Structure formats: structure tokens, C-alpha cells
Amino acid sequence: MEIKVLGTGCANCRNTIALIEQVAKLKGAQITLDKVEDIQAIMRYGVMATPGVVIDGKVVHAGGIPSREKIEQWFDRQQNTNV
Template identity: 60%
Template structure:
């Protein structure tokens, strides 16, 4: 199971990223545990300066903007 954190204030882009990740995981049949992190201290712990950020299995894979669908697929398949 992949452990994924979406880091951000809860803005529209943050919600879109969480939805995209959930959609791709469901379509690919990949089990994920998705956590939304909105606490600024926790976000800063990962060194994210531009949100939304995405952390997969404790590794920062994205920050700033909405990632492409192909990027999400790569994160989930790795």
C-alpha cells in the first residue's frame, strides 16, 4: 500500500490533487492511504515552499501546482 500525503492549505488545487490521486489509484486498482496535511509546521518539515505538495512513502515527489496524470501514475507504480 502506498502512503500519500497531500500538503497544502486546503485550497482548490490541493483538493484537485487529492482527487486526481484517488481517481488514478482507483482506476489502476492500487491501494493507497491518502492523508491531507494542512498544518503549516508539518508542511515546512518536508521543505515544501509552494503548495500543493505530494509526498509518497515519505519522499517528496512534487510541489507547486497540479501534477500531470502521467506523473501520478508513475508515483503509484513505483
């Protein structure tokens, strides 16, 4: 699972990264987590509010820290498609 967190490095972006890492560890998920801080690269995803989250090339969240429940759902969906 390839995850990108889009943002300029603000506290919300850092908290989003930490939360994703926590949930991934809890779920035992193998992830590649990248930070995208370049404004032009962020805009190419069409994200106008950060932090944004991209999973396997698809924007799944933009603006504010996603809830733990929402992040867990991303991992649950990924696990269900790999079964």
C-alpha cells in the same frame, strides 16, 4: 502506499487529492491518503509551494497540480518495486 497531500486546502490541493484518488482507483492501488494542512508540518518536509505530494515519506512533487501522467508514473514505479 502512503500518500500525503500537503497544502492549506486550496482548490489546487483538493484537485490534487481527487486526481490521486482517480488514478489509484484506475490502477487498483491500495493507498492511504492523508491531507496535511498545518503550515509547520508542511515546512518540515521542505515544501515551500503547495500542493506538495509525499509518497512513503519522500517528497515527489511541490507546486501546482501534478499531471495525470506524473501520478500514473508514481503508481507504476510503486507496482514495479512490489513485483
